[in-house]
Amino acid sequence: MTTDALTIHESAETTGWSPRMLRYIERSGLVVPARSASGYRLYGAAELQRLRTLKELLQRFDLGLSDVVFALRLGQDAQLRGEVEEWLSAEPAKPDDVAGDDWLSWEQDKHQKLLAAAAAQPATTADPTGGTIG
């Protein structure tokens, strides 16, 4: 079976993932290999490349698989993407009335580590047309 597709263990060695993770990644929908007639996973060159770049992507930006899964979902569900973008399009944070300077210093329990993602976009068009309050 030396066609041009690798089995899961071979692919694992080539890509740096474990076989367990390759199945998990498949389950998450990110890299779904073809199957042989009897159900064996067959990773082709394209899949192997995707697995390698996926690993690098996750490491470089410190992402989780779930992040990429969500991005995939965003790319496939136009309505979801539209609503999320619309929500985000409202001004993200407008430090204006603020008096102090370094409020908000992240929880930092013994559990929590980091997460970071501070906003840093000067409000271009400030039109706080609020809704009905009470």
Add this chain to the structure above:
Amino acid sequence: MTTDALTIHESAETTGWSPRMLRYIERSGLVVPARSASGYRLYGAAELQRLRTLKELLQRFDLGLSDVVFALRLGQDAQLRGEVEEWLSAEPAKPDDVAGDDWLSWEQDKHQKLLAAAAAQPATTADPTGGTIG
């Protein structure tokens, strides 16, 4: 202090979130209220609206705050967005060699519940220019 901004407890009641969650949401960077001179959070009409729509967004699409946080990050980090989109742009899954039909039926441990996000995009341009395999 009936200016036009609500305190955290008032905002909590109006939006359906708990005060604890309002702080958590602020920490995550999604809705950051202004602060009074002494550090009290002040939620204006815009923030209250955002909190309400956020709640609806999460419920309607079954998202987590972290998903929206990631979307925010995507919107702010062009490089990240570019690389993620590039990764996703490669064909997501090309059932072609597949023989069986309903392989892949989700792990279903007692822990795991669901996650779903099956791909359903007929490959338009199939050009599997693979890389070097071995």
Add this chain to the structure above:
DNA sequence: AAAACCTTGACACACCTCTGGTAAGGTTGG
């Protein structure tokens, strides 16, 4: 100055994500 707010920090817990195992059973090939 006491009551009723607010603030941050921390403990706790449930559930999810990510990973590694192990077990029971099908497939492949000598």
Add this chain to the structure above:
DNA sequence: CCAACCTTACCAGAGGTGTGTCAAGGTTTT
């Protein structure tokens, strides 16, 4: 037919997310 693969299913455990609650201490208001 037997070894060496593969498959799914389940147990386990570390660490993140989402949430409540409580403590110690400032602020506002009466």
